[in-house]
Amino acid sequence: MxxxxxxxxxxxxxxxxxxxxxxxxxxxxxxxxxxxxxxxxxxxxxxxxxxxxxxxxxxxxxxxxxxxxxxxxxxxxxxxxxxxxxxxxxxxxxxxxxxxxxxxxxxxxxxxxxxxxxxxxxxxxxxxxxxxxxxxxxxxxxxxxxxxxxxxxxxxxxxxxxxxxxxxxxxxxxxxxxxxxxxxxxxxxxxxxxxxxxxxxxxxxxxxxxxxxxxxxxxxxxxxxxxxxxxxxxxxxxxxxxxxxxxxxxxxxxxxxxxxxxxxLKPAAACPHSPDNIKPISELAGKKIDQVCIGSCTNSSYLDMMKVASILKGKTCHPDVSLSIAPGSKQVFNMLAENGALADLIAAGARILECACGPCIGMGQSPNSGGISLRTFNRNFEGRSGTADGQVYLVSPETAAVSALTGVFTDPTEYLGDMPEFKLPEKFLINDNMIVAPASPEEADSVEILRGPNIKPFPVTTPLEESIQAAAVLKVGDNITTDHIMPAGAKILPYRSNIPYLSQFCFGVCDSTFPQRALEAGKSIVVGGSNYGQGSSREHAALVPLYLGVKAVIVKSFARIHRSNLINAGILPLTFVHESDYDLIDQNDELELADIRACIENDKPVTVKNLTKNIMIPVNADLSGRSKDILLAGGLLNYTKQQAE
Ligand code: F3S
Incomplete structure (x- = not known):
């Protein structure tokens, strides 16, 4: 075969x-x-x-x-x-x-x-x-x-x-x-x-x-x-x-x-709010639009831009439409500047943006409230544009450009005449002066890492201890999401490299005193219900608890990706053998996982002793092969270091 x-x-x-x-x-x-x-x-x-x-x-x-x-x-x-x-x-x-x-x-x-x-x-x-x-x-x-x-x-x-x-x-x-x-x-x-x-x-x-x-x-x-x-x-x-x-x-x-x-094939659009909500442009034709954004990693190549420039050449974008264009790279931008296409874009009234993700990641150009925005991007999820009720349609650069001229959804195959031949250049303009090569191995020692106040080190992880004794510093219910554990949002996004700062917000919506109490305790265990860690795959939802000293999370069930993020962070994920045993632990009870390392190493049953109530509670670790080794090493980074040695 x-x-x-x-x-x-x-x-x-x-x-x-x-x-x-x-x-x-x-x-x-x-x-x-x-x-x-x-x-x-x-x-x-x-x-x-x-x-x-x-x-x-x-x-x-x-x-x-x-x-x-x-x-x-x-x-x-x-x-x-x-x-x-x-x-x-x-x-x-x-x-x-x-x-x-x-x-x-x-x-x-x-x-x-x-x-x-x-x-x-x-x-x-x-x-x-x-x-x-x-x-x-x-x-x-x-x-x-x-x-x-x-x-x-x-x-x-x-x-x-x-x-x-x-x-x-x-x-x-x-x-x-x-x-x-x-x-x-x-x-x-x-x-x-x-x-x-x-x-x-x-x-x-x-x-x-x-x-x-x-x-x-x-x-x-x-x-x-x-x-x-x-x-x-x-x-x-x-x-x-x-x-x-x-x-x-x-x-x-x-x-x-x-x-x-x-x-x-005919020109099409992905309608709000999903990339698979596809309609032919002919079905949308005539519908009024407010904004056109051309660019992103999907559609910002030299040919994309040349087609747009040829459509806009000698014309003016519709008075009711805001048109922004971001070429995908300096190479593309520079070539448009040299061959005059950039002048055509500017003359048509396009707002030229730097070559970056820009509006695609919500960095500017949010549409007006309820505004209809045609974008050559790849995602049109609700709110991603920065305007909660913005209506984003994903289209080709050709559809975007003609619609920017007419002010309504327009099928380029209907509006435009013969297409000139668009060919890739035989030679692109090559100038890698904005790509900095690394220092040679000999010079590397003298390179200083520039850590501004926003850059904090990655939390240290240590191999799994022989036994763990810690309080259940936090007990939460069912369906805890990664947003509960570590909220996202514009307010804290710039701090993604600052785990100590982010830690102040950990579980804040459930219990705002948790970060302080966890830090004071040094080591802690979190107890939760079903489907713990559902939602996004964000690894900060494991890294921040790691920083706060969380050693184990004991729940009724985990969401898959969060469980593997915990393992990668070296935090022990355990599930109750009997879900009803969740009721046998109260917040602040002192818990012991005796000989936990040996149990994991030898695939032996794991038991949590509730020292406060003097009760034994059976739990599952369900670790095998590589994930077991990662956890024993104290997380994926330590494991990789060991493998390299
Ligand atoms: Fe691509 Fe940047 Fe948007 S990588 S998907 S243009 S945020």
Missing amino acids: GYTIAEKILKEHIVDGELKKGTEIGIRIDQTLTQDATGTMAYLEFEAMGVDRVKTERSVAYIDHNTLQSGFENADDHRFIGSVAKKHGIYFSRPGNGICHQVHLERFGVPGKTLIGSDSHTPTGGGIGMFACGAGGLDVAVAMGGGAYYITCPQTVRVNLTGKLAPWVSAKDVILEVLRILTVKGGVGKVIEYGGEGVKSLTVPERATITNMGAELGATTSIFPSDEITLEFLKAQGRADAWKELKADDDAEYDKIVNIDLSA
Whole structure:
């Protein structure tokens, strides 16, 4: 039996487990990327591992998310990341150089390599034939330290493309069609692999638009073959030597096949508030709009911008529409400036933004209340634009540009005449002066890490103790979310690298005295009900309790991701054997987990002794294999350090 593209890459990179769908496998990671919003924590974690220099082939730290500097915090984070990068062998893409995925595709992506990034749209790299996944900051730190990345060996969906896109229909309309067919849940546990004759008609940046928004399918990743089109792109980027051919075997087996005839596609929109709520533009035509935002890691390539400039050239955006445009990278921006397209955008009334995530991450350009905003981005969740009742529609750059002129939803295939030929340049403008290379190993010692007051060290973790004795400093009920444990929100977002500051808010909505009481106790245990830790995957919901001295969490049941975050932080997750035993512990009871290390090590039953009430309570640890070793080591960082030794 032959192999799919994804299987070929995985086969070359597997270091733990076997290529068997649905089982856990560990893969070697060639490249990593971080953005600043998640990067500060990832680098604090990397520092805590005590590894001098990254062990990956290429690691790059980008600044693109929190580029607004209305206080010192974001600027401090940028300086911290820049100095860590310099010291530890990481390339640093300065603020102003562009959005991580766009720049990575242009300057670093290599077909056939593995990439993980602390950003969910890292699968953009699949456009150039990488196996590229979004991951947690800790996963990225571990990969930089030489550790494997663990995933469930995925199924593969083949999307067979035939035909050729009609004029003014674009790659965005392709991924919107895939989302319409598969929905936002359709990609879970799967790789979406593109093939068929139609692939040849798509440039690398167009392919990257499709793999980028594959994240909205919930897919592990999406991938295109690496062919002569990929080679052309790499040549134009001055990186032809990075190319290698990559295609699926003719007899590769897929778990599902989806057929899409490119020539039959029409411009579409993802309507509020979900990327799979797809309607053809023709159904929305004539509806009034208030705002158009063009850019983001989905649609900000050179060709995207050139098409927009050609549509806007010599015209003025509608008086009722605010039009903003953010080119995806300095390379794109600079080329538009040199070839005059930027002048066309400015003359048409576009508000030109710096090349960064900007409105996509809510950094400015929130629409008016109840406003209808057409965006070329990848997500339209309620409130993400910064306006609670904003109505965000996700569309192609072509649809966005024509609608900005007319002030209403407009189908570009109806409004525009013949399409001029848009071609990638034979040579992109290459100037990497905003990418700072790391110091040499010899110079690295003298590089000082710039820690502003907002940068605090990662909490120290220690191997699991022989026995634990601590009070149940907090007892909570059912359905505690990660928001209860560690709230998010604009007020505390700039403090993501400051665990001591964040700790003041831990469990604040349940019991505002908890942080203080936990710190005074030194060691503590949290007791909870069912579905503890549901909600987002945020790792701070484990790291902050770790900082406050929480040693174990005993509950009726855990949400899956939070449980693994606790293990990664070295906090013992236990469940009551009998749920009703929850009633046998009151807040502040003194608890003992005698010989807990030996019990875990030898898979023996674990019992909690309630010293206050003199009762024995059986609990489950349910730890096996790798998660047991991680916990015994005192968390994933310590475990990775041990593995490296
Ligand atoms: Fe940035 Fe939005 Fe992409 S936040 S990385 S442009 S999804």
